[in-house]
Amino acid sequence: MATFGYPEIFFFTFIVILLPAVLRSRSWRKSSGPTNWPLLGMLPWLLRISRRIHSSATQLMNESGGTFEFKGPWFCNMDMLITCDPANIHHIFSRNFSNYPKGPEFRKIFDVLGDGIFNADFELWELHRRTTLSFFSHARFHTLLGRAVWGKVETALLPVLDSFLEQGVAVDLQDIFQRFSFDNICKLVLDYDPQSLSIDLPYVPCEKAFNGAIEALLYRHILPESLWKLQKWLGVGKEKKLMEAWKAFDEFIYPHITLGNGEQKDDAKLLTTFRKAYEEKNIGSSNGLRVFLRDTALSLMFAGRDTTSTCLTWLFWLIAKNPLTETKILEEMESKLQLKEDKKWRFFSVEESRKLIYLHGALCESLRLFPPVALEHKAPIAPDTLPSGNYLEPNTKIIVSFYSTGRMESVWGKDCLEFKPERWISKGGGTKHEPSYKFPAFNAGPRTCLGKEMAFVQMKMVAAAIIYHYNLQLVEDHPVTPSDSVILQAKHGLKVRLFRRNV
Ligand code: HEM
Numbered sequence: 001m002a003t004f005g006y007p008e009i010f011f012f013t014f015i016v017i018l019l020p021a022v023l024r025s026r027s028w029r030k031s032s033g034p035t036n037w038p039l040l041g042m043l044p045w046l047l048r049i050s051r052r053i054h055s056s057a058t059q060l061m062n063e064s065g066g067t068f069e070f071k072g073p074w075f076c077n078m079d080m081l082i083t084c085d086p087a088n089i090h091h092i093f094s095r096n097f098s099n100y101p102k103g104p105e106f107r108k109i110f111d112v113l114g115d116g117i118f119n120a121d122f123e124l125w126e127l128h129r130r131t132t133l134s135f136f137s138h139a140r141f142h143t144l145l146g147r148a149v150w151g152k153v154e155t156a157l158l159p160v161l162d163s164f165l166e167q168g169v170a171v172d173l174q175d176i177f178q179r180f181s182f183d184n185i186c187k188l189v190l191d192y193d194p195q196s197l198s199i200d201l202p203y204v205p206c207e208k209a210f211n212g213a214i215e216a217l218l219y220r221h222i223l224p225e226s227l228w229k230l231q232k233w234l235g236v237g238k239e240k241k242l243m244e245a246w247k248a249f250d251e252f253i254y255p256h257i258t259l260g261n262g263e264q265k266d267d268a269k270l271l272t273t274f275r276k277a278y279e280e281k282n283i284g285s286s287n288g289l290r291v292f293l294r295d296t297a298l299s300l301m302f303a304g305r306d307t308t309s310t311c312l313t314w315l316f317w318l319i320a321k322n323p324l325t326e327t328k329i330l331e332e333m334e335s336k337l338q339l340k341e342d343k344k345w346r347f348f349s350v351e352e353s354r355k356l357i358y359l360h361g362a363l364c365e366s367l368r369l370f371p372p373v374a375l376e377h378k379a380p381i382a383p384d385t386l387p388s389g390n391y392l393e394p395n396t397k398i399i400v401s402f403y404s405t406g407r408m409e410s411v412w413g414k415d416c417l418e419f420k421p422e423r424w425i426s427k428g429g430g431t432k433h434e435p436s437y438k439f440p441a442f443n444a445g446p447r448t449c450l451g452k453e454m455a456f457v458q459m460k461m462v463a464a465a466i467i468y469h470y471n472l473q474l475v476e477d478h479p480v481t482p483s484d485s486v487i488l489q490a491k492h493g494l495k496v497r498l499f500r501r502n503v
Contacts, residue, residue: 033060034070041071041078046222053222053484054374057082058404066408067388076224080397084404086411087387090437092378092398094445103379105397109220112213112246115292116299123281125447128296131277132450135270145188146350149458152184153465156197158345161470163199165498170475172493173316175201177309177462182207184458185304189297190256191269206252210305212241213249214485221377221399221486249298257293271297306487308455310372311363312462313494318366318419319467320474320496325362325421329467332358339468346468353460360431361424363459367441368406369419374488376400376443402440403488411438471499 034045049056060068066085072078083089092100101121113119117128135141157180164171179197182204187193196204216238220228231239257271274296278289319326333339336355339346353359378398385391392398409416426432436444442452449455466472474480475495483491 033063036071039074041073043073043078043224046070050219050222051484052481053218054401054403054482054488057401058084058407061401061404062408065388066404066410067386067390069390073224076226078224078397080399081386081390081392082399082401083386083388083390084401084408085386085388086405086435086437088390089400089405089440089444090435091387092400093437093440093443093447096384097445097447099380099382099384100378100398101381102377103381103395105379105395106377108225109217109377112217112242112249113299113302114295115287116295116297116302118299118302119295127277127281129450131274132300135273136450136454142350145454145457146461148187149184149461150347150349152180152197153461154345154347156180156183156195157462158465158469160197160199160201161466161498165470165500168497170495170497173472173496174309174313174490174493177312178210178305179207180462181307181309181458182210182301182305185301188304189270189300190253191271192256194252204252205248207305209245209248210302211489212238213245214306214487214489215483216242216245218485221375250294253294253297253301254290257290257297270300303449303451304455306489307372307451308459310370310487310489311366311455312459313490314370314488315363315366315459315463316466316472316496317474317480317490317494318369319362320472322419325419326467328421329356329359329362329463332356333464333468345465348461348464348468350457350461353457353464356460356464357425357429357431358421359460359463360456361421362419363456363463364424364434364439365419365421368412368439369417370482370488371402371406371441372487373441373443374401374403374482374486376402376440400440403482405438405440469501471501472496473499 034042036042037044061082061084067081067083067088070078070080070082072080102119102125103121107119110119115124117125117132120128157176160176161171176197179201183193183195183197194204194207196202196207219238228239231237232243235243271293274293275289278292319329333356337348337352376399378400379395380392380398381394383392383394405411407416424432424434436442436448442449473496475497478495479492480494481491483489
């Protein structure tokens with residue numbers, strides 16, 4: 001339970017008195033950038049932009065050369081450095097990695113993930129990383145993955161889309177992608193397919209709980225800790241949603257964690273591999289094996305559910321806004337794959353998806369312009385000076401905006417806001433590599449995403465199957481904007497109408 005001392009009480013009092021006065025003042029209404037107010041610091045600006053946080057931060061980054069020192073209210077420990085500068089990213093995530101662990105602040109914000117990989121540092125992180133990597137790099141895993149993804153496309157995704165087409169009603173593609181990736185990641189992590197992607201689109205509380213949780217997690221980055229703790233204590237606002245999500249996660253995951261000896265024989269299961277690693281090393285969670293496995297499972301579900309579904313959502317929105325790119329994707333399929341097939345659904349294999357270079361470029365553009373993990377949070381252990389020249393005291397809060405990195409003219413050129421899959425094609429016709437500090441969608445350095453290959457395979461199989469079978473049209477007047485959350489979903493989903501192609 002949260003406790004409040006004099007600093008918090010004092011803070012709330014002066015917020016109640018000062019904030020309304022500032023919000024009424026003329027200079028506040030006229031100013032576009034952050035003003036450093038006495039006592040309140042730049043909090044009024046932060047609150048004003050909190051409903052379009054990523055684009056406002058990007059504007060600030062562009063105006064300030066890629067790095068900005070934010071001053072929080074007096075007494076609130078909210079000062080932070082915001083950066084999207086590739087040189088700083090390279091320094092923090094790779095060159096001086098050991099000085100920038102996730103740290104206790106990160107863990108406090110992402111407490112719902114417990115001792116899972118995202119919160120872990122040092123020995124515990126190494127255990128997670130090694131165990132996940134050994135599972136993901138097994139040849140058997142890749143064969144199973146390809147089969148599982150296509151099985152889901154053929155038996156769930158395409159039939160569900162077809163039923164919307166036959167009824168002639170619009171579908172929220174983002175909801176479909178979230179269900180698709182939720183079922184896939186549950187099968188992988190828990191060896192259980194909840195079949196949330198079915199014709200009747202059943203309500204699965206855990207599947208929807210992710211959306212509430214990630215919004216609250218962003219607000220924990222921008223509100224003073226004492227304020228979100230107060231909300232948590234009172235059980236109101238975003239914190240209420242997070243508490244409900246937490247309950248839904250536990251109710252869903254725990255029944256799939258069995259600790260009986262029989263399970264130990266099955267090496268093909270991810271949680272069995274983790275159980276063995278935990279028992280061998282005995283350095284996992286202080287809360288015991290069952291909680292450790294829950295934290296491991298939930299973290300991997302977070303990693304796999306929202307990232308791929310978000311990238312696919314923005315891909316289809318970008319394609320709909322740039323119809324020429326759709327023609328090019330279809331041309332590439334025609335020229336590189338044998339497309340004629342008698343079956344109802346044309347099968348796209350893992351090997352075929354690797355040949356689709358233009359489609360790969362389109363996915364990279366979606367990740368550049370709308371990185372699903374929009375920001376990262378870091379803090380140095382020892383004092384440090386960044387390549388941008390900013391000096392950091394130990395524990396300085398650093399927010400790294402990946403969203404802004406992808407939209408900086410100085411990094412990507414004058415056409416940085418345009419969707420150009422060609423950007424990712426080398427002179428020889430292969431995929432062009434960009435360094436991760438310039439393209440940090442999958443993170444950079446030793447903590448680079450472990451699911452990158454898996455994600456590309458899955459996303460290409462899905463995108464190829466949909467583009468081959470359907471022509472999509474956006475529902476007019478349906479607003480499509482990024483949500484204010486740590487995962488960059490489309491705030492109101494992506495409503496489209498489907499028309500059949502290639503029958
Ligand atoms: C488009 C898809 C994906 C994107 C953009 C993405 C992005 C990222 C990012 C930015 C991180 C760093 C997060 C942090 O340290 O706080 C990360 C880490 C990670 N991702 Fe992914 N991810 C994707 C798909 C996946 C999938 C499908 C999995 C499979 C379960 C996965 C597994 C992981 C794991 C295990 C880590 C932790 C790595 C570590 O801390 O050492 N990711 N990913």
